[in-house]
Amino acid sequence: MIEILNPTDLLRAKDAGALVADILQTLKSRSTVGTNLLDINLWAHSMITEAGAQSCYVDYEPSFGRGPFGHYICTSVNDAVLHGLPYDYTLANGDLLTLDLAVSKGGVVADSAVSFIVGDVRPPESVAMINATERALSAGIAAAGPGARIGDISHAIxxxxxxxxxxxxxxxxxxxxxxxxxxxPHVSNTGRPGRGYRLRPGLLLALEPWVMADTAKLVTDADGWTLRSATGCRTAHSEHTIAITNDGAEILTLPKQAQP
Incomplete structure (x- = not known):
């Protein structure tokens, strides 16, 4: 199913996007050396509930997972890249953490992810990988607009x-x-320009470039959810929800300090 939102729904989408951005930035600032992943999940739960919103994860039960996700945020550390199930782990100096959050507010969903390094140890390879996903995300957003095709976004990323x-x-x-x-529509992280669905104003897309340092192969953790690099290498993931407008694409999950 492809939904095209009306102007009223787009206003709700902006509210949802602002909430997701605010929660992620708050959680990022709190995720320091010694923070437990389960505490991050509890903080996310509290902020979602206080905002009168609903988690998209807690009851999420797709074919590729093992039962309901049961948590409020994805916390992926180091070699984990997608669907990281929060567990009893204390963050260490130099850990590469990805927080991925999807929330419904006013009946509309926004989805975003951010990768960052915990503490003051900053391995150059990890910094470069995070930067690459952020640049790819920016390129994908720049390629989006009315009349463009999904393949244009995939090619740019x-x-x-x-x-x-x-x-x-x-x-x-x-x-x-x-x-x-x-x-x-599905938006692959690589593709041929000029192919696929033609973008229309009112379409919402979650664009999410992610990579692993030295492989393209995933393995599923014993928890049935967490996807890790097959080689144990580090990973990074960046994501924004955008709305296609008459003039281009608007980022709905941009943190306040990054807004123009």
Whole structure:
């Protein structure tokens, strides 16, 4: 299903996006050396509930997972890249943490992810990998607009990641959002320009470049959810929800300090 939102729904989408951005920034600031992943999950739960919003994760039960996710945020550390199930782990100096959050507010979903290094140890390879996903995300957003095609976004993202030297996994990528978290169209992180669905004003897309340092192969953790690099290498993931407008694309999950 592909949803095209009306102007009223788009206003709700902006509210949802602002909430997701605010929660992620707050959680990022609190995620320091010694923080437990389960505490991050509790903080997310509290902020979602206080805002009168609903988690898209706690009851999420897709075919690729093992039962309901049961938590309020994805916390992926180091070699974990997607669907990181929070568990009893204390963050260490130099850990690469990805927080991925999807929330429904007013009946509309926003989805975003941020990767960052905990503490003051900053391995250059990890910094470069995070920067590459952020540049790829910016390129994908720049390629989005009315009349463009999904393949244009995929090509823009994939070009940046490939030029940075990373292999690209196509099992998981970006997607449409709206009244539910995962909708068509699928947005692969590499592709051919001029192909696929033509973008229309009112379409919401969650774009999410992610890479692993030296592989494109994923393995599933024993928890049935967490996806890790097959080689144990580090990973990074950046994501924004955007709305296609008459003039281009508007980022709905941009943190306040990063807004123009």
């Amino acid at each position: 994939g070009s940046v990641l490939s030029e940075a030297g990373y292999l690209i996994n196509t099992e998981f990528g970006g997607h449409g959002v709206g009244s539910t978290m995962h909708q068509d």
